[in-house]
Amino acid sequence: MKFNRSLNVLSPLLTAAGLFALLTAQKSRKVLTRRLEAASNEDPVTGGANERKFLAEAGRLLRSAGSKNYAVIAFHVRGFRGINEVFGYRNGTRVLHGIHWVFMRHTEKGELSAHVYADRFLLLLSFQDREELCLRIKNICADLKNTIEFYGIHYELSPAFGVCECPEAGTADVRELVNRAVIALKTGRTYEKLPCAFYDEQIRTRQITLKNMADRLSPAMQNREFVVYYQPKYSVAEETLFGAEALVRWRTNPQTLVPPGEFIPEFERTGKIAELDRYVFRQVCSDIRKWMDEGREPAPVSVNLSRVNLLDFSIAEEYRAQAAKFGVPAGLLELEVTESAFAQDGPALEAAMKKLTDAGFSLSIDDFGSDYSSLKMLYDVPAQTLKLDREFLNGLNSGERGRAVVSAVAGLAKKLHMTVVAEGVETEEQLEFLKKIRCAAAQGYYFSPPVPEEQYAALLPAAEKRAAHADFYGNRENSAV
Incomplete structure (x- = not known):
C-alpha cells in the first residue's frame, strides 16, 4: 500500500520531468538543426556565404526582382597560385579574407557575395545600366588594390571579372547564369579598360561552336577530317632543309580548313587532346614511312605532345610500339612539349620525359620565353632542343637589350648541349641576327608557311643524299626504335 501511495506521489513529478526532458531534447534538436543549416551555408575560409547559400538566395532575389536589373559576377585573382607559393598558404587565406571584406563593403541590401573555392568568388x-555597373566594378578594383600587404610591402592584386546580366530575372536559372559568368571570365577579355568580360551572344555562339567541335572529335577522326601540315625548318647557316614541325588542321568541309587555335584549347579543356595527339603521331609515322618507301631522305619531324599525354607514363611504350609498327627510326621523331606544361608537376613531367628519351625519342621545349620561362627548367628537363618563342625575335626591335637577351639564352642552351631553333622568323634581318649568334635552325614565314604533306615531301632529297640536319642532330635518325 505504501509503495502504491509513493507511486501516486511521484507520478506527477515523473511526468513533469519527462515533459521537461522532451522539450529540452526538442529545443536541442532545433538548435542543432539551425547550427547545421548555418554551417551548410557558411564558407569555412571566409566565414561568409558559400556557393550553396548564394544559389538559394540569388534565386529568391531574382524571382522577386520585378523590373530591377541584376548581374551575376564571377571573380578570381590572376596568379593567385603564386601568392600561395611565395607568401605561404596562411597569407593566401589572408588575401581571401581581404577580398571577402571588400565585397561585403560593396554589396548592399538585396545583393550577395560568396566564396566558392580557391580564389573564386x-x-x-x-544596377540601373551598364555604365553604373562598370563604375561599381571599377570601385571594387580600386579597393582591392589597397587591401593586401605582406611584411609591410604592398601587394597589388590582379583581379578579373566575368559578368552575366540577368535577362528576364524572374524566370532565370541561377546556376546557368553562374556558368555564363564563369565562361565570360575565362575569355580574359576587358571592357573599357576594366578587367571584366560581359557574356554576350558572341560568347554564346562561340560556346556552342566549341561544344559541337568537342562532340565531333571522334567522328572527325574516323572520317579523316584532321590533316597534318608540315612547316619546314631550315639550317640557319646554310639555309637548307633541317626538319619540320607537324601541325594539325581540321578540314570541316572541302572549302574550310580550321587552324589549331580554333579547336585545340577546347580539346585541352575537355581532355580530348589526348586522342588528337595519338591521331597526329600515327599520321606522321605513316607519312615518314611513305617518304622512305618513295626513296626520299626524311628529315626529323617534331610532333606536339600535350601535357595530358606526357603525364601518362604508358605513352612512351605506346609511341615506341607505334613507330616500330611503321618501321620509323626513333631519331626521326621529336616530341615537343610547351614550356607552360612545367608550371605544375615539374618533377613528374621530368620523369615522364626521361621515359620518352629512354624509348629513343628526342625531346624539345616549345615556345620557350612565352610563359613559364625558368632557367632551372633547362637544367632539369632532359630535352635536346630548345625552341625560342617568336616573342624573343620580336624583342630584337627593342635594340641591344633585346638582342642581348636572345643571345644569352641561345648561348646558355648551347652550353647545355641543346640544339636551338628559332620560331616565327619573318625577316632577313632576324635571320642575319640568328646567324651571328650561331642559332642552329629556324622556322617561320620567311622560309615557308605550314604546307600539305605532298608539298613538303617534294622538298626532301633522294635517299642517297644527306640533308643538312645530320650534323646538328648527330645522325640520330640511324637509331632504331
Missing part, C-alpha cells in the same frame, strides 16, 4: 549586384 561570386557576386550578385543590382
Whole structure:
C-alpha cells in the first residue's frame, strides 16, 4: 500500500520531468538543426556565404526582382597560385579574407557575395545600366588594390571579372547564369579598360561552336577530317632543309580548313587532346614511312605532345610500339612539349620525359620565353632542343637589350648541349641576327608557311643524299626504335 501511495506521489513529478526532458531534447534538436543549416551555408575560409547559400538566395532575389536589373559576377585573382607559393598558404587565406571584406563593403541590401573555392568568388549586384555597373566594378578594383600587404610591402592584386546580366530575372536559372559568368571570365577579355568580360551572344555562339567541335572529335577522326601540315625548318647557316614541325588542321568541309587555335584549347579543356595527339603521331609515322618507301631522305619531324599525354607514363611504350609498327627510326621523331606544361608537376613531367628519351625519342621545349620561362627548367628537363618563342625575335626591335637577351639564352642552351631553333622568323634581318649568334635552325614565314604533306615531301632529297640536319642532330635518325 505504501509503495502504491509513493507511486501516486511521484507520478506527477515523473511526468513533469519527462515533459521537461522532451522539450529540452526538442529545443536541442532545433538548435542543432539551425547550427547545421548555418554551417551548410557558411564558407569555412571566409566565414561568409558559400556557393550553396548564394544559389538559394540569388534565386529568391531574382524571382522577386520585378523590373530591377541584376548581374551575376564571377571573380578570381590572376596568379593567385603564386601568392600561395611565395607568401605561404596562411597569407593566401589572408588575401581571401581581404577580398571577402571588400565585397561585403560593396554589396548592399538585396545583393550577395560568396566564396566558392580557391580564389573564386561570386557576386550578385543590382544596377540601373551598364555604365553604373562598370563604375561599381571599377570601385571594387580600386579597393582591392589597397587591401593586401605582406611584411609591410604592398601587394597589388590582379583581379578579373566575368559578368552575366540577368535577362528576364524572374524566370532565370541561377546556376546557368553562374556558368555564363564563369565562361565570360575565362575569355580574359576587358571592357573599357576594366578587367571584366560581359557574356554576350558572341560568347554564346562561340560556346556552342566549341561544344559541337568537342562532340565531333571522334567522328572527325574516323572520317579523316584532321590533316597534318608540315612547316619546314631550315639550317640557319646554310639555309637548307633541317626538319619540320607537324601541325594539325581540321578540314570541316572541302572549302574550310580550321587552324589549331580554333579547336585545340577546347580539346585541352575537355581532355580530348589526348586522342588528337595519338591521331597526329600515327599520321606522321605513316607519312615518314611513305617518304622512305618513295626513296626520299626524311628529315626529323617534331610532333606536339600535350601535357595530358606526357603525364601518362604508358605513352612512351605506346609511341615506341607505334613507330616500330611503321618501321620509323626513333631519331626521326621529336616530341615537343610547351614550356607552360612545367608550371605544375615539374618533377613528374621530368620523369615522364626521361621515359620518352629512354624509348629513343628526342625531346624539345616549345615556345620557350612565352610563359613559364625558368632557367632551372633547362637544367632539369632532359630535352635536346630548345625552341625560342617568336616573342624573343620580336624583342630584337627593342635594340641591344633585346638582342642581348636572345643571345644569352641561345648561348646558355648551347652550353647545355641543346640544339636551338628559332620560331616565327619573318625577316632577313632576324635571320642575319640568328646567324651571328650561331642559332642552329629556324622556322617561320620567311622560309615557308605550314604546307600539305605532298608539298613538303617534294622538298626532301633522294635517299642517297644527306640533308643538312645530320650534323646538328648527330645522325640520330640511324637509331632504331
